[in-house]
Amino acid sequence: MKPILILYASRDGQAERIAQTLAIHLNTWPVQLCDLKTQSAQIISSAAIIVVASVRYGRHLPEALQFFKQNAEQLAQMPLAIASVSLSARKGDGSPNGYLKKLIHQHQLSPFAALSIAGTLNYPHYGWLDKQVIRLIMRMTGGPSDGLSCIEYTNWPQLAAFAQKITAHLRQDHADG
Ligand SMILES: Cc1cc2nc3c(=O)[nH]c(=O)nc-3n(C[C@H](O)[C@H](O)[C@H](O)COP(=O)(O)O)c2cc1C
Structure with missing residues (x-):
């Protein structure tokens, strides 16, 4: 079974904690965690890519933006999920906020799941x-x-629901062969 790759971009640790908690929720699959700031991601041999990135000064962290820029072509062919971490997301219901919508639009991404989740x-x-x-x-x-x-x-039940959505999607993919 190919692993799910969870890539995160974090400065103060909350996006990293969210990525780690997501890995625990997805424990029926092999999961690899990777810090986009310090590690290079091998995305080709994975079942899905999940990017967890925090917002600073109105934009997602530069290593996340660079990752989307450099891998746009491959990401278009793969199951992709994104969790965007910000303080303004505390007001929302988890659906993509302005930061996440802009990211998706700018990089022409088609994630099967997209979550705006509050940080600290x-x-x-x-x-x-x-x-x-x-x-x-x-x-x-x-x-x-x-x-x-x-x-x-951070609304942890919201993250658990996001993990369930990912699992359901991957099970369906797996069943379809
Ligand atoms: C310097 C700085 C700038 C930030 N800018 C924004 C912002 O523009 N919009 C927002 O909603 N949250 C903003 N935040 C809140 C962070 O997204 C939030 O604290 C998040 O939990 C940080 O994630 P991290 O711990 O993974 O770095 C900012 C936080 C810091 C420290």
Whole structure:
């Protein structure tokens, strides 16, 4: 059985945690986890590609963008799922938000599953400039702008449902041969 490849792009660890939790949910399949920042991904011999990438300053992390740019042709032929991690996603129901829609459009992707999932807010961890940017984002979206809060917004049941969707799709693919 070919493995599912879970590729992640993370700076502060939440997209990585989400990728690891997804791997646990998908444990009936062989799964390989790969950090796009430090490892090169061998996508050819995999059953499916799942990309988990966080948003910073309005865009997904550069290693994720580079991956989509460099592998556009192969990705068009393979089952692809994407989870986009951001703070603005805390307001949504998991369906693709503006960041994810833009990513899909720009790289002409056709994922069979696409999730916008909330990440974490960790003011004490941010430097001065980042803190001001996040305070602005939170103020604009009605969240805490105190510069002190530390909150995990990730909706884990939403991730479990995403994993179920992936499993169902792959089972169907497998059954179709
Ligand atoms: C410097 C910085 C910029 C960010 N920019 C955005 C943004 O533009 N929009 C948004 O919704 N969330 C933004 N976030 C929130 C992150 O997407 C969120 O904290 C996520 O959990 C980070 O994932 P990571 O821990 O995998 O890096 C930003 C966070 C930081 C630290």
